[in-house]
Amino acid sequence: EVQLVESGGGLVQPGGSLRISCAASGFTFSKYWMHWLRQSPDQGLVWVSDIKGDGSNTHYADSVRGRFTVSRDNAKNTLYLQMNSLRVDDTAVYFCARSGAPYAVDVWGQGTTVTVSS
Amino acid sequence: QSALTQPPSVSGSPGQSVTISCTATSSDVGDYNRVCWYQQQSPGTAPKLLIYDVTIRPSGVPDRFSGSKSGNTASLTISGLQAEDEADYYCTSHTTYNTYFFGTGTKVTVL
Numbered sequence: 323e324v325q326l327v328e329s330g331g332g333l334v335q336p337g338g339s340l341r342i343s344c345a346a347s348g349f350t351f352s353k354y355w356m357h358w359l360r361q362s363p364d365q366g367l368v369w370v371s372d373i374k375g376d377g378s379n380t381h382y383a384d385s386v387r388g389r390f391t392v393s394r395d396n397a398k399n400t401l402y403l404q405m406n407s408l409r410v411d412d413t414a415v416y417f418c419a420r421s422g423a424p425y426a427v428d429v430w431g432q433g434t435t436v437t438v439s440s
Numbered sequence: 441q442s443a444l445t446q447p448p449s450v451s452g453s454p455g456q457s458v459t460i461s462c463t464a465t466s467s468d469v470g471d472y473n474r475v476c477w478y479q480q481q482s483p484g485t486a487p488k489l490l491i492y493d494v495t496i497r498p499s500g501v502p503d504r505f506s507g508s509k510s511g512n513t514a515s516l517t518i519s520g521l522q523a524e525d526e527a528d529y530y531c532t533s534h535t536t537y538n539t540y541f542f543g544t545g546t547k548v549t550v551l
Contacts, residue, residue, distance in 0.1 A: 369540035430486035
């Protein structure tokens with residue numbers, strides 16, 4: 323069964339850092355672009371970042387560029403998102419997702435909640 | 441202002457057809473041929489891919505769902521509306537900067 327399981331969410335103060343993870347199983351992880359997306363009541367669904375299968379290419383939304391870093395460990399079938407200089411408006415449910423169709427994501431994790439608050 | 445504008449809500453009775461529009465207001469979407477549609481049953485839960493590349497349905501998606509495009513407006517049509525189709529629907533587009541825009545979302549209500 324193809325599965326993505328996020329972990330690492332939690333409560334962090336503004337200006338703080340957090341790393342969230344996504345464990346993949348049931349498919350050849352290294353062959354796929356992977357994405358991070360987030361959803362908050364205020365901003366709806368928002369694309370955050372993506373990374374190529376071999377990790378050689380990454381892209382970021384303007385709102386997180388320079389603060390967030392996406393990476394992956396293909397030996398561990400795991401995707402990461404390092405989030406620094408967190409702001410209150412980064413509060414959201416963060417989803418990892420697989421790009422199994424052209425410019426589309428076909429498998430999503432269940433999400434992990436990140437709350438930025440003092 | 442979002443780069444992809446959707447109506448906040450649409451509704452229909454069982455068996456009817458409803459159409460959700462997604463209008464691009466930014467030239468960053470390029471030729472607007474990389475449009476996808478997702479269904480989300482409730483906020484905070486994993487969305488489901490319904491359509492990619494404007495018109496293509498992934499395996500397992502009922503043919504009641506269809507996509508189209510005219511100019512800078514893409515559309516999702518649900519034919520033969522069913523109670524289980526009540527959900528939020530989002531369009532997305534890849535951009536010329538290798539990022540993605542999401543639409544503002546549309547709530548479909550089955551009367």
